[in-house]
Amino acid sequence: MTQTPYSQILDSLMTAVIVLNDDLSIQHMNISAEMTLGVSGSKVIGKPIEVLFSPHDGTPQSLADALRENTNFTKRKATWKLHHQKSLTVDYSVTPNAESGNVVIEVQPLDRLLRISREEAMISSQETSRNLVRSMAHEIKNPLGGIRGAAQLLSRELNNEDLEEYTRIIIDETDRLRDLVDRMLGPHKVSQREEMNIHETLEHVMSVLRAETNGSIKLARDYDPSIPDIEADKAQLIQATLNIARNAMQALTENKDEHKPPPAITFTTRIQRRYTIGRKYHPLVVKASITDNGPGIAPDLIEDIFFPMITGRAEGTGLGLAIAQNLISQHNGLIECDSVKGRTEFILYLPLENQHA
Template sequence: MTPQDIHKPLLDSLSTAIILLDSHLQLCHMNPAAEVLLSISCERCQGEAITHFFHESADTAGELLQAARNADHYTKRHAEWQLLNGEQITVDYTVTPFTNNDGLVIEILPIDRLLRISREEMMASSQETTRGLIRGMAHEIKNPLGGIRGAAQLLARELPGDTFTEYTNIIIDEADRLRNLVDRMLGPNQLPQQSDLNIHEVLERVATMIRAESEDTIRIVRDYDPSIPDMHGDKEMLIQAFLNIARNAMQAMLESHTPAPSLTLRTRVRRQFTIGRQNHPLVIHVEVTDNGPGIPEEMAKQIFYPMISGRAEGTGLGLTISQHLIHQHQGLIECHSEPGETCFSLFLPMDSSHTNSTPMRNRHAEV
């Protein structure tokens, strides 16, 4: 019996992903945690070269062989692994040779979740700082605006005839416009009115409005999971959040004259999903995807900040408001964009007490 055989029961009991290789980098054993991480079966893949299961770089095999020959111990941080199923994961891993130099032990720690938590916390902190600055600015702007508007109204009453009415009306209208702009930057100030709702009813309302606004020039593809139960939330707020995203996609496709413009609404359920530092048993995952020109790389990291827009007529407030509305539902919104495909992913926690609600009928169609 080899040392590997002796330690297999212990390795199988660990939550850390462990892979055992022989001196030729062929798989000897992997524990259940590694099977789950790499989405493969040890029994079926035993004896295969380790580079068959993931691709990191052209030098990966050479590095492992050198470690096996020279009894080198090393650790790599933030390594990007491309798996057999096409998925890409980010891991820290440590390579340790056996004492008799007849193989290697690879310990793998997936860090995608940690990186996402860190990214979300950084974004939330940045957004909160921005909102704090906007609140302070709004206070400083709205107070004098009220005085300017009131003075213009008094002046209009005192001036004889209608000679200067046009000018005083301009002052009043511009003061109102600036006040409304500041209010929109602050976003909705009311708390969500929670009730049971079906996420597909929200998306259907959004689809109807996009069809009307685009005059049926955009194909809307529905890819719904009919098993998704009702959730608890504010229906009007969620409609506004999704509509802002879908409307941005519609405008980008129409203004860029995208051939055969299409908008895809996709729903799925994610289990044991972490938002921030809180783990949720069930989360509704909604994707809003378009085949438009994409978001310029220099803007991609700023699109959720207010007043950031790629359109000459845009206010840059739609995505800011959507993010705020999703955050009020303890949710998360992310964006991935490249030319020809922009996908907004929205994650909404589902109250476990609603998992037995009647789902919407199956929809997987296009209009």
């Protein structure tokens, strides 16, 4: 990309900025604009602005009119149809300069702002839910110990094997409830952070799935090998990733259909630039995706799947995803889900800069 005296300043902005020549060819795009429009600036420099848009989008003509009339204008909640046919909702301002023959376009994607607001609300709701569940779990756990102890004492006083069977049931069921409560409370150990590569975690999870499915599910990988190490608790990342992957595996094995394509799970990694998680901005994050071609998640569940006790499976406890989200949030990250019939994708976002809990 051609460097201008202001290139470094423009590239540091979170606002997407596009600079056009007087013939509406692209002179410069900052990094935010590349990310917003899904193009590499070096490949479009010198090309007409139309290359960024679908032929059916009228934005290039609006820019030509602005340059001809030398008038500034701003459009709110405009829908851009981009070159790859994706739609983008934006606020954008156009500032032409007749003397220099340039047009500066400042773009604020509203999809991103809506996503940030949605994530903030989700993180806040999940934190409230976790606190409530922890309080309830502690209240449940205390009497369970008393019930178990009383059952043990009672079993010692009984000489009838049939009656002792009842006390064994009480003890076993109490232990089962205690284990469930422990899972609701989440991990008790302090995070042990170390430098590690995200692919180590994914490869470990794949090996576990391979053993559990005995080859009945195709496991594929699409990695970016250039991703640097992150500082994380390896055991916690494995647990979070395994919870998600097992959900995908169970969705595929419990919904077999001869007419569907062979069941498959794909693990993908990429670098995401300039990403905001909650209110915190991160220059670089690791984006790790787990995608399956199963039946998808019911639309009425998709917004609540990360809350405890929410599940679409008859045998599910509804704790796996809640625990996974909790573990990733301890790494200042986030898990998102996008699901339609035939494709469900869980995306883990983990900041690359060192994050100490």
